[in-house]
Amino acid sequence: MENCNYPSFKKKWSIALNSNRYRKLLYGGIGSIIVILNVFPWFFQKIEARNGTVLNDWLLQQIPAHNVSLAIFICIWTSALFFTARAIQNPQILITFLVAYVLLCLSRIISITLVPLDAPVGLITLIDPLSNAFYGVSFITKDLFFSGHLSTVFLMGLCLVNKREKNIVFMATSIIAILLLIQHIHYTIDLLAAPFITFFLWRLAKKIAQE
Template sequence: MSNQRAAVELWKSNLQSSDYRKKLIVGLILISFILLSLPFFYQAVEKRNGISFNDYLLGWLPAYDLSLFIFVVIWSMALLTFSRFRQDPSIFLTFLWGFILINLSRFITIGLLPLNAPADLIPIQDPISNHFYGPKFVTKDLFFSGHTAAMFLMFLCLKKKTDKILALLATIMIGIAVLLQHVHYTLDVVMAPVITYFLWIGSKKIVNS
């Protein structure tokens, strides 16, 4: 009970700060617009004809349907991260702005780099995530991997050592799983943590400015 009371007091203290409130409100407005625009953007992307990569690793890897595994790992980590939001408002604000920057960056990279889906792609069955992409499963939202980026952002934002270990393991497992499911090229997965790291730095600058 004392930990819960301390968390409530910490949230009250942060919400009393006009700077925190402003960044929180602006962030929530931006992420709302982004989530509303996702189906329009990705359904349009799906209609484009793009470039097909000759990915040697995917050509060697057999395709497996790991939808249930991916769903469980992603949303288990999401629940853990959401629970930490309740305890620490700084984690929430940093993650919020990091997630905004990831989505805006993916709009840019996917828009500038039209790619066709990898061969033998197996659609991920995720009723929660897929809901935000529109009526048709999207296969061309490729560079860079949003699944891997989200997991790595959790790793960067979480503070407890055990949380960070779990998030790092989740990042690795999801990166491997989306390759085995052939929903991403190798480059999409490898570059996701690299790009996310710099976006996380950007989110910290926004939060701490």
């Protein structure tokens, strides 16, 4: 693990915040996320009210549905807490994630709009009081292509610097993908597409953050 004593931590942030470009990206990223999170409840309620397609997912049909909400919740939010600690220590990790996460949210809005899907057969509602707070008054089942849970955790792994820590978060990502299938929350294609789209957006965010 990276050593982070207070003087180096303070110096990193002092250098970052003295950069006019960094401050613009930081404040712009935070502002954009606030706007997006306020738009999400309205957007997801609209998506939930429309009709979509039920996919014939062979792999999903082979897996009996079980409620593994607690395991999913633990994997996601343990990864998020760990990543937050690292992002606070490293301004570059934080800014890359902020830019990439804004791109990720916008991409999901576009992809979910363009690919109307109904919930998989046998879906068991995910109980996640933290994530569900951004969905509005009712549970959302049609925010499918591509998976937001999986892509966000995968993005955290991409943004980390330490190779061992990256691999741990990538392993958590794989576990989450399996658990999402077990609970029939997503189609297989939702989970397969998420890492590829996220990787592309991360590369783009890195270029924006480092210019």
